[in-house]
Structures are given as C-alpha cells and as structure tokens.
Amino acid sequence: MLPSSVMFKASPMLLSHLAPLENFGHSLKTVAYLFRPSTTEQIVELFRLAERENLTIGLRGSGRTYGDGALNAGHIVLDIRRMNRILEWNPHTGVIKAEPGVTLQQLWQYVLEDGWWPPVVSGTQFPTLAGALGMNIHGKNNWRAGTLGEHVLAFTALLPNGQEITCTPNENSELFYAIISSAGLLGVFTSLTLKLKRLYSGNVRVSAWAVPNLREMLTDLDQFKNEHDYIVGWLDGLAGGNGLGRGQIHGADYLHADEDPQAARTLRLDYQNLPDTFFGFVPKASLWFLMQFFTNNFGTALVNTAKYAQSRFLEHQKQYIQSLVAFNFLLDYVPGWEKAYGPGGLIQYQSFVPLETANAAWAEMLRLTQRRGLPTSLGVTKRHRPDKFLFTHAVNGYSLAMDFKVTRSNRAKLQQMANEMNEIVLQAGGRFYFAKDSTLTPEAAARYLGPETLQRFAALKAQCDPQERLQTGLYRRVLKPILVTMKQSVSR
Template sequence: MTHLEHVLSTRAGDAATAAPHEEWPTEVREILSGWGRALAGACRVFRPSTEDGVRAVLDLARRTDASVGLRGAGQSYGDASLNTAQVVLDVSRMTRILSWDPGRGVIRVEPGVTIRQLWQYVLEDGWWPPVVPGTSHVSLGGAVAMNVHGKNNWKSGPIGDHVREIVLLLPGGTRLRASRSENADVFHAAIGGFGMLGCIVEIELQLHRVTSGDLLVEPIRARDLGEMLGVFESRMSEADYLVGWVDCFPRGRGLGRGLVHQGRYVDAPDGIASTSTLRRAHQELPDALLGVLPKSQAWRLMRTMFNAPVMRAINSVKYWQGALHAHHTYRQPLVQFSFLLDFFPGWGLAYGPYGMIQYQSFVPAARAERVFRRQLELAHEAGIVPLLGVLKRHRPDDFLMSHAVEGYSLALEFKRTRANREPLRGLTRRFDDLVNEAGGRFYFAKDGTLTRDSIRPLLAEERTRRFAELKRRCDPDTLLQTDLYRRLFA
C-alpha cells in the first residue's frame, strides 16, 4: 500500500498524523467552510500543483472507494466545494498562465488562476474579463464550473459564453477536450455542472477589449421595487453594467427602494488605449481605510455594525445620499466598480460566529416584482430582515444546468444567529415555494438551504435526466461528489 492509499483509507481523524511522502501531495485533515461560514465540514484536503497530481488523487481515491469533491478558491457561499469526511481536491495551486495572445485577447490558463490574477495579467494590454462576479478572489475553474454571471448578464451572458475550450480530466483518467465543436454535450454540461463531470484542468477564454480602465458610472434612485425594475428596463439598451442595491429595511410604500448603478465602458475616440487608467496602480484601492485602519482589520469594525438597527440607519443614509447625487455621472476604475467588497478582506467575518446565508433566486421578468416583494414582506413578518439586497437582470443561456432566466435575480443576505437559524430555514422554504410557483430558478453557488423537495421541479425536468446520463458517462462510479450534490441529488 502506498502512503497515499494508506492516508485515503485512514479515518479522517487519524489522517493528520500520517507521515508525509515526498512523491504524493501532502494530505491533511482540515475544517473547510463555504464563504458564508454557515456550512462547514472536516475534509481530507489535497492541493496538487500539476495535472499529474490531480490524476494521482483521482486515481487513488477511486481505488480506495473515497469520493472526491473539487474546490477552487472556496468562494461559493454554501457547501458546493465541501466533501465532509471525504477527499477535497483543491486546485488553487494550479495557477499557471499557459498561453496569452495580446493581439486577439485569447488566454489559456490552469483552473486555479483567479480573476484577480487574470485582470492583473491582461489589463495593461487592453483586455478585461468579459464576465466577473462580485469578488475577484474566485478561481477560473470554480467560475466556469458554476458558470458565474456578472452585472452585465442580460447583455454578455454568463462566463461560459466566452469560454472557447475546456480540458477535463475525467475521474477514470481520460483527458477530454470540450468546446462548441468537440464533445459539445460535455462542454455545455460541465460549464455550470458544479464539478460533477470532471476536473477542469485547462480553460481557454476570449477576453473583452477595453481602451480605458475606467467606466462611466451613473447612480439612479428608485423609490420602490417597481421603480427599480422600471429603471433596469429603460437602461438595458444603453448600459454595459447594471446593478441594483436594495435597502431591505423600509416597509409599505418604500419596500424595495434603493439605487441602481449603471456602468458604461469609456471608449477612447481614436481607439488608442489610455495606458495610465489600465495600470494596476490606478485600479487598486488604498491599503488603509480613511488612511488609518488597515483594510485587513476592517471586518472587526464592520462586525460591530452588522446588526439590524445600525444597518437600518446606514442604509437610510446611503439611500438619501445616493438620491442627492443621482444622475451625477463619474468615472470609476473597472476593479473598484466590479469588486468593491474586495476592499474589505474577509468581510464575511463581520457576520459573526454563525455566518450568513445568501438567498438568490431567479424569476421571469413578468413575475419578478410580485415574488421579490413577497419575499421582502415575509422577511419582515418573520422579523429577519436581510442586511443587503442586490438586484440583477439576466437572460437565458444554452448551458444544460443553467440558473439564468429571462428576468431578474434578487440576492438577499441574512445574518445567521443562534436564535434565528430555525426561523430562517422556515423563511427560505417559503421563498422556495414562491420561486417554484413563478417558474423561477436557484443558483448552487449561493445555496446553503435548498432541499430535494425545493428543487423537485428541476429534478423533474428533462435536462436533469440528461445531466444524470452525462454524469454516468463521465463518472460511472460517482467518484465526484460534494455535500451539495448529496444534499440535493444523491
């Protein structure tokens, strides 16, 4: 028995004491959690730095009957990258740029390359990732596996729309190229397939050309949810990015009030890139808050503010200040507009020891106002008001397990406490019913609360049967599993 076989067959609790072996990835038992820190588990974690290392872990896990959960940067909110008491194959050390063509904006990377690493590498050549989530700390493997969307989803689709090719290492050891013209069925299922078909070991991506590192940003006030949806509809044709911040505290006439921020690319009239705005120094935020508090410590300050009375007051100030400056257009660096929350490293810690959950549902446009209003009303009735709400516009895409609809998503962030854990669970069940009745969809990257019952409509869909068929083809022994997979599909 090799060392790794020994370690894999050891109970999780004993694994940390096993002697390391230089030929194999170091294995340790770690408590891993999702980004929201509401779900966690003790896993046996491997962090290979090469494709051979990935192959070795898959191979030996197969021979020792362990299941393997894939993990990128661990930025999914719930349990999508956890595999409690089993193996987690973390690819965050696979961070090589394999090729870069600055003339065409085509880049080929290993899966652990983060969006941050990507923009820092390409921006000065006049290219920007076409789709980015709200944090730059995600890996491209994780972003592709969840088919992430940005604040431009209605216009640019999900990240999968910009992927030219992926290479998957299937659990049986086969290396499979997949693109729109080769193994197209696997391509459309592995993108958004939450790591269930194979480990993505290479990604080729088409980037978006920019001649300036700035956006023109215009804040627009919305007095309630209906008005906010109206702003989105009227701005979709001219905007490149649209995002709605919802103040979830007011009830009655002000329910769903907030601010929409519209971003538009700044095009240099002569097409010649403005190098000063493309530089990293222009994009990055300062290291200290107000020039004093190191940003790594900002979450401590934020923790004192993450409670309903203080957040109600802060939201109110933010809303009225925004209303005052509405329609005053300003220039903002792409990074600051896209990843403002990255300015506060580890800000999720501000939610306290029980973490948080984010509930994001996707609802067809015609029913969005009714469903999201009702969600906010139910939250108020339960006395658990979301501290943050974010509205986005979406369009459908052709990936098999897509979460997008022709409509809207509302992401609601709830602080979990010892006292509200059970009522919060009940509240999200009621949300699930509303979303299902409206023909809406859920997003596994954010999920920590769905049950098999909540996704019954999805389980009954033909696409789920096709996905299960592809899983049987790519992973006949069901080697690839996560806590999320077992919770919803097993």
C-alpha cells in the same frame, strides 16, 4: 457540520492531510482530507487513491461559493489553486489559455496593460477560473455579456474514469455545456481557453440614481439594460410600505477609443489597485471589526437609511468616473467583511425570476422577511438573460440576492423561511443558483431544474463518473437524493 456518520481513515498519510474547511459565509464547518495537486498527473493519482480508500473527491477553487458546493466533509478535497499558470496569451486577439487555478484577479492583472479585461467577473476577484466556470458565474453585465461560459472557446477536463477530453461549443458539445455549470460533479477542468474583452480605458463611466420602490427598481433595470454595459441595483430590505424595495441603481459603461486621454495611465496596475486604507488613514484590514456593529437589524436600518438618503439627495442622477476594479469588486474593498457576521456566519439566498412575475414575487418575499424579523442585511438586483448551460440559473428576468446573518437561535427559522421563499419563487417560474445556495431541498431543486435536465445530468454522471467519485456537500444534500428517487421510480 461534519455528519455523525463520517469515519476518518486510520492511514497516517491520509490523516496528515486532514484540514478544517468552511464555506465562504463561514456558516458550515467541515473537516476533509485536503490535497493541493500541481499537475494533471497528480490528480490522476488522487483519483486512484480515492478508489483504493473508497473515498469521494470534491473539487475546490478559492472556496468563494456561499454554500456547500466546494465542501466534501470526511472525504477528499482537491484545492486546485497551485495549478495557476498562464499557458498562452495573444495580446492581438485577446485569447488566453490558463490553468484552472488562475484567479480572476490574476487574469485581469496579466492582461490589463495590453488593453484587455475578463468579459464577465463576479462581485469579487478572488474566484479561480475553474470555480467560476464550475458554477458559470454572471456579472453585473449578464444582460449584455451573458455568463462567463459564453466566452470559453475550449477547455480540457479530466474525467474520473482517467480520460482527458477537449471540449468546445462544437466538439464534445454536450459535455461543453454540462461540465461548465455542473458544480465540479462531472469532470475536473485542467485548462481553459477564453476570449477576453477589448478595453480602451481602465475606467468606466458610472451613472447612479435612486429608485423609490421595487416596481421602479425593476422597471429601470429593464428599461436601461441596453443603455449600459453593466447595470445593478442595491435594495434596502428594511424599508416597508410605499418604499418596499427602494434602493439605488448603478449603470456603468466602458469608455470608447479616444474617450480617455489618460488611457496609458488608467490601464496600469498601480492605478487599479484598491487602496489599503479608508479616508486615507483607517486600515481596511480592520474595518470588518467595526462592521460587526451594523449586521443586526438596528445597525442595518441605520446604514440603509443613510445610504438611501445619500443616493436620493447627494448622488441622484449623478455621473462619475471609476476604475474597473473599484466598480466591479466593491466587496473586495473590505477584506474579510464576511467575518463581521460573527461566529454563525452568513448565507445568501438568490433567486432568478422572470420579468412578468418578479415584482409580485419579491414584494411578497420582502414582506415575509420583515414579518419574520429576518430582513436581509444586503439586497442586490440584476437583469439577466437565459443561457444554454445544463444547470443554468438565469432567466429572462431579474435576480435578487439577499444576505442573512446566521446565529444559533435563528438557523432553523432561516431554513423555514427559505422553504417558504422557495415556494414563492417556484410559483413565479423562477430558478436558483448553486453558487449561492445552502438551503435548497431536493424537492425544490427538482421542480426548478425539471425532468429533462435531471435526466441529462443522470446520464452524463453515469457516463463520466459511474462510481460517483466526484461528490460535494451540495451533491449529497440536493442532487443525489433526486437521482435516487429517479432510479426508484424507473425500477418500480
């Protein structure tokens, strides 16, 4: 929501840029001065404008972040999607240099026919490279491939002080590992160079199996993590008793050279593109409307029961071939699916918990959501490995992402429940992910990030952005209060 303290500037030029902006889940509504620069020089100019007008700047890609990480109510937002050119491409080495607004979709569509694929993708293909690296996304292959940041060879970034720097894992290394993952709060990516993944087919071989409870879900995600390139679980958040945390696991594998006699066809765009209709006649664009009837607890229970029965009796231990796009971007099958959650939208609560403590923590958490009458409408589990980035969300363990419908009457209850879940995660030694967060308190964030990370962030913020020009809702809600408390405790 727009804070009541926000005052809009009277300048007609600025007023002409006022635009409503929301988070992906449509649970937050803001108004900001929206600019869409197409060059680095224009970004430099916008920093000057912000300084003159005493405004802050929030960076935004495709706005696929679930919470307030790409919002900046009452201030300037830079939407970088017009900076979307591929700058260099070497189809022999798989090294690509691109502008920050290139999306994952644009990237795979550009390189697929040469036999390459982004090494890490999120569950949707619409994020930009800058947005994806601002948060340092992971995919269903996090255990095998790490985060997207681990495949970046170099990037250039504009700092709020006007300096443009080049970072690689060896040059300006501290900033390399900090600007990737720091949610657009240290510098603006202006170009990114990545090494892509070699492909011999546009298909993956998928294995599906049902798991009767949470313990077996986690055991299998761990046991089969090295046998599949990708591994992911769907979890039924409404099942209780012995079936608590039951669901289905999908493992998927790239096909090796010579395994796909149709490779020339499966590596083509027309083979990969998702169909416009379901069952050949239901237009996908209208499906979110029908889904509305299944976002309440009763509808979710019906869908989950049917889905689990299907996974247990029809798909158990089945293998099939699926296109890379269909496997990776399942959620893109239904455009605008998030609108099915109604005017209050949805939030996602994702926690990352170590191997040893995940089962007990999430069993407690699932029971809590059921007791509160706020079970998740969609639960997704993955296996993760740690990484070296400043605001890393990963652990040697698992993640559980849970979607919740937000309504006017449950908003406060959801926040209260999130606070209780935070305590469970923190007690279990777990972490959180800014891309998915809308409920973290500064206290909870300070506990999972720890003093060393926070001191490094404070020092880098002072070095790169001493006037705190780069800000977002997330910064003001979570990080700034922590920095203020740290300063106060030093001066005491």
